[in-house]
Each structure stands twice: as structure tokens, then as C-alpha cells.
Amino acid sequence: MLLEHISAEKLRNLGGRIGLGPGLNILVGENGQGKTNWLEAIFILANARSFKTAKLNEAVRFGEDLGVVRGRVRRSEEIRRELQVAIDRNIKILSVNGKRISSSDYLGELHAVMFNSETLQIVRGGPEERRKYLDECIAGVHPPYVRTLGDHTRVLKQRNSLLQNARDKEFSLERIAELLEPWNEQLTILSEKIHRARIRMVERLNQNLEDDPFGSEKIFLRYASSLEGKGDLADYKALISERLRLRVQAELAAGYSLIGPHRDELEITADGRELRKFGSSGQQRSAMLRLQLANIAVFQSIHNEFPLFLLDDIDAELDYRRIGRLFEYLEGKTQTVITTSKESMVSQFGTKGAVMDVVSGRSAARHKMAASGPSPLT
CATH class of the missing domain: 1.20.1050.90 (RecF/RecN/SMC, N-terminal domain)
Incomplete structure (x- = not known):
């Protein structure tokens, strides 16, 4: 399974869209710019819940009633699906290809595993x-x-x-x-x-x-x-x-x-x-x-496919030696999204995947590299 892109509206400070590569994706920016919020948006799209709060409506921007996260998932070369999670006050509305479905059906579409503090x-x-x-x-x-x-x-x-x-x-x-x-x-x-x-x-x-x-x-x-x-x-x-x-x-x-x-x-x-x-x-x-x-x-x-792997502020939890071993282990397996505030992380590992700068909740691709090894779809 592969998340090709994700967009967010009125979700925390986020805006616009991020395109993701099949392997390693690095979100880099100063603290408070929205890197972790993008991980939260991905997690919400995948698992229909937040890792930051038990009440999903707390992820909606202050003063707004409706927050939406959308993304396109590729399950094989032929199968792509448009996913959407809309948070309307205390109601969670889940959709696939524009059709509203139940939570039990939605949860099989995409899955993400989180590692943070x-x-x-x-x-x-x-x-x-x-x-x-x-x-x-x-x-x-x-x-x-x-x-x-x-x-x-x-x-x-x-x-x-x-x-x-x-x-x-x-x-x-x-x-x-x-x-x-x-x-x-x-x-x-x-x-x-x-x-x-x-x-x-x-x-x-x-x-x-x-x-x-x-x-x-x-x-x-x-x-x-x-x-x-x-x-x-x-x-x-x-x-x-x-x-x-x-x-x-x-x-x-x-x-x-x-x-x-x-x-x-x-x-x-x-x-x-x-x-x-x-x-x-x-x-x-x-x-x-x-x-x-x-x-x-x-x-x-x-399931014969890998979930997404999300790692927040990874260099605060692991040294570069272990991070390097981790990336070697994950190469050709999971689609991985990490956050960092340190340019040294980009210098050390940026050539292994896509690097995106996050400023005021919006992301801009710095550069993208073709992922080596087999696709995470296999």
C-alpha cells in the first residue's frame, strides 16, 4: 500500500498538499511549523483516529466546525482509491471514492504504524x-x-x-x-x-x-x-x-x-x-x-503488503548509527515518513528519499530521489 499524496483543510495549521515517495520521506522544518501535524493527518487518514488526542474533533482548527483530510492510496498498479476523513464537530465521516462507508470497512483501506516519544x-x-x-x-x-x-x-x-x-x-x-x-x-x-x-x-x-x-x-x-x-x-x-x-x-x-x-x-x-x-x-x-x-x-x-511507518522527531529518540541501520532495514519495505528539525539529518540521509520543507503548515518539496529496492506494494 502506498500513499501517493495527502491534503488537509482546516486541520490544525495545515494547508495544501504533500506528494509522497514510495520509500523514505523526510519532513524538515523548525519546531512549531506543522511537521508533526502532517504526521497526524496521515495517521487520521489511515486509521480514522489521532495519535495526539482521544477526541478527534480537537484536531480541527480552532474556531472551525469542519476539518477534512484527503489522500490517494495505491494498492497495486491498477488499483487506486481516494480516501477522505471529514470531522464535523463530534461526527466522523469516512469516504472511499466519494462514497460514505462504515469504520469497519474503511479501516482496511490504509494502515499506519507510529513511533514517537x-x-x-x-x-x-x-x-x-x-x-x-x-x-x-x-x-x-x-x-x-x-x-x-x-x-x-x-x-x-x-x-x-x-x-x-x-x-x-x-x-x-x-x-x-x-x-x-x-x-x-x-x-x-x-x-x-x-x-x-x-x-x-x-x-x-x-x-x-x-x-x-x-x-x-x-x-x-x-x-x-x-x-x-x-x-x-x-x-x-x-x-x-x-x-x-x-x-x-x-x-x-x-x-x-x-x-x-x-x-x-x-x-x-x-x-x-x-x-x-x-x-x-x-x-x-x-x-x-x-x-x-x-x-x-x-x-x-x-496482508502481503506493508503499512506506512511514521516516525516523529526521530533524531531526538535515536542516534544516527541506529537511524542508519533502521533505514537500511526498511529500504524496499515500508513507505516511511519522518520529521526532523535538524539539517544534519538531511545531510546524512536526505539522498535516500524525498525531502520536504514545512513552513507554517505548508510543505514544499526540496528534492526527490527514486527509491531503491522493490516497491512497498509488494
């Missing part, structure tokens, strides 16, 4: 960051998974509301168990789907983590279910159903659901040591980059 929270932050990472990896290769996650969140909210209400009204345990039963049935089905999908994704990521462009530590992922030691995880559906029945009193006292994949953890280790606790900043950055490269490799193995 915020993604480092996946390694450094709490369990919810790692669960989110894992879920995004799964949704990238299987968009209907988004619906499963949404249904699971909805059931949890309803169940939590019931637990809080029952606690306040001092219902008997028998009555509470009766009221919880239909929600437990739904939660069991959805939790088993999420558990199975996460376990499979961890297996795929571990397989691809063995391919290390940096020659560094052995990175390994382990999915740690909150139900470990409580029974047979191989029969997860039966196990969670049993635990939901046994833990009614504890959940009533807490006032929220204590059982399920929303309590699980993804452990990330380097040479057997937990990175969150014992890894240096450099080790954590390298590990996160390798996780995203593994994410890209999993996507390619399933």
Missing part, C-alpha cells in the same frame, strides 16, 4: 498502555476486532453500573447474581475472544522480534492473564465463567468488575529483565522501535 509509554507506563498497544496491533490486521473491544467496554460499563446500584440498594447476593447473569454471559464470550486474539498476536510478535536490525538484547513478550493460577487457562471460557460466579461478593464490595482481560498485563523483557523496571532509556527506545517493526512485519505477513 508518546509510544515509549507502552514500555515505560502502566498495563493499560500495553493492553492498548496489543489491541491496536490486532485491530490493524483484523479491523472487526474494534467492534469486539467496543462491545466489551459497553458490557463492562453496564455491569459496573449494576454492581454500584446493587451495592447502594443493598440487594441480596442471590438477587445480584441473578441480575448479573445475562451480563456475565456476554462478558464471558467477549473476554474469550479478546484473550484468544491477544495470545495469538503475542505469538506473532515474538516470532518477528527475532529479526533485530540493531543486534541488541533479546526482546520477549509474555501475556499475563489476571486469571493465571486460578484454573485452566486453556479453557478460558469456562474459567472466567466460574470466576465471575465466585467473585460476586468481592465485585459488589468494589463496585466494579474485577474479572476479565481489562485486568491483564503484557510483560516486555530484554534478556530476561523487565524493561519497564530495569531498562535504560536507550534500551526502552530500541525495544519500542523493535516492537513497532514487529507490528509492521505481522501486518505484512497477513
Whole structure:
């Protein structure tokens, strides 16, 4: 898959259009000019969400009601599609070739993987960051998974509301168990789907983590279910159903659901040591980059094409030696868009791809070089 060009209207400070090459694309400019905003626009076009804010309407320029991002995607020599994401207050309107479509259909058209300082929270932050990472990896290769996650969140909210209400009204345990039963049935089905999908994704990521462009530590992922030691995880559906029945009193006292994949953890280790606790900043950055490269490799193995790779302020996170190795690894694979404020980056790597200057939200091509190696479409 190849993003040939992208344009933005009333999205942050952006204006005009950027044409992108098939390999490396470097957006260069002073801080505050809009380089990261262009990455956000690409990410929105690809994934119908922002990496900068949970509320997509916050990406619309202040004082405006409607923001639009458009782009043309080439999936093969014969197939090109015009994509559009329109943000109208709190409504997201997705279109392909001028026809409005659902989110689940749209998400198969283009995909982008992000690496920036915020993604480092996946390694450094709490369990919810790692669960989110894992879920995004799964949704990238299987968009209907988004619906499963949404249904699971909805059931949890309803169940939590019931637990809080029952606690306040001092219902008997028998009555509470009766009221919880239909929600437990739904939660069991959805939790088993999420558990199975996460376990499979961890297996795929571990397989691809063995391919290390940096020659560094052995990175390994382990999915740690909150139900470990409580029974047979191989029969997860039966196990969670049993635990939901046994833990009614504890959940009533807490006032929220204590059982399920929303309590699980993804452990990330380097040479057997937990990175969150014992890894240096450099080790954590390298590990996160390798996780995203593994994410890209999993996507390619399933769809036989590469997603876009977006790297913001790359020279703030990696030294030039590692950046050089990264570009060698990516050559002929992904269409890559990076940002930098340093001319030394352009001097070092500018001949490997297209260089575009970004000033006041607009981009002008400085020069373009033909990408070497096979097209990212293959």
C-alpha cells in the first residue's frame, strides 16, 4: 500500500498538499511549523483516529466546525482509491471514492504504524498502555476486532453500573447474581475472544522480534492473564465463567468488575529483565522501535503488503548509527515518513528519499530521489 499524496483543510495549521515517495520521506522544518501535524493527518487518514488526542474533533482548527483530510492510496498498479476523513464537530465521516462507508470497512483501506516519544509509554507506563498497544496491533490486521473491544467496554460499563446500584440498594447476593447473569454471559464470550486474539498476536510478535536490525538484547513478550493460577487457562471460557460466579461478593464490595482481560498485563523483557523496571532509556527506545517493526512485519505477513511507518522527531529518540541501520532495514519495505528539525539529518540521509520543507503548515518539496529496492506494494 502506498500513499501517493495527502491534503488537509482546516486541520490544525495545515494547508495544501504533500506528494509522497514510495520509500523514505523526510519532513524538515523548525519546531512549531506543522511537521508533526502532517504526521497526524496521515495517521487520521489511515486509521480514522489521532495519535495526539482521544477526541478527534480537537484536531480541527480552532474556531472551525469542519476539518477534512484527503489522500490517494495505491494498492497495486491498477488499483487506486481516494480516501477522505471529514470531522464535523463530534461526527466522523469516512469516504472511499466519494462514497460514505462504515469504520469497519474503511479501516482496511490504509494502515499506519507510529513511533514517537508518546509510544515509549507502552514500555515505560502502566498495563493499560500495553493492553492498548496489543489491541491496536490486532485491530490493524483484523479491523472487526474494534467492534469486539467496543462491545466489551459497553458490557463492562453496564455491569459496573449494576454492581454500584446493587451495592447502594443493598440487594441480596442471590438477587445480584441473578441480575448479573445475562451480563456475565456476554462478558464471558467477549473476554474469550479478546484473550484468544491477544495470545495469538503475542505469538506473532515474538516470532518477528527475532529479526533485530540493531543486534541488541533479546526482546520477549509474555501475556499475563489476571486469571493465571486460578484454573485452566486453556479453557478460558469456562474459567472466567466460574470466576465471575465466585467473585460476586468481592465485585459488589468494589463496585466494579474485577474479572476479565481489562485486568491483564503484557510483560516486555530484554534478556530476561523487565524493561519497564530495569531498562535504560536507550534500551526502552530500541525495544519500542523493535516492537513497532514487529507490528509492521505481522501486518505484512497477513496482508502481503506493508503499512506506512511514521516516525516523529526521530533524531531526538535515536542516534544516527541506529537511524542508519533502521533505514537500511526498511529500504524496499515500508513507505516511511519522518520529521526532523535538524539539517544534519538531511545531510546524512536526505539522498535516500524525498525531502520536504514545512513552513507554517505548508510543505514544499526540496528534492526527490527514486527509491531503491522493490516497491512497498509488494
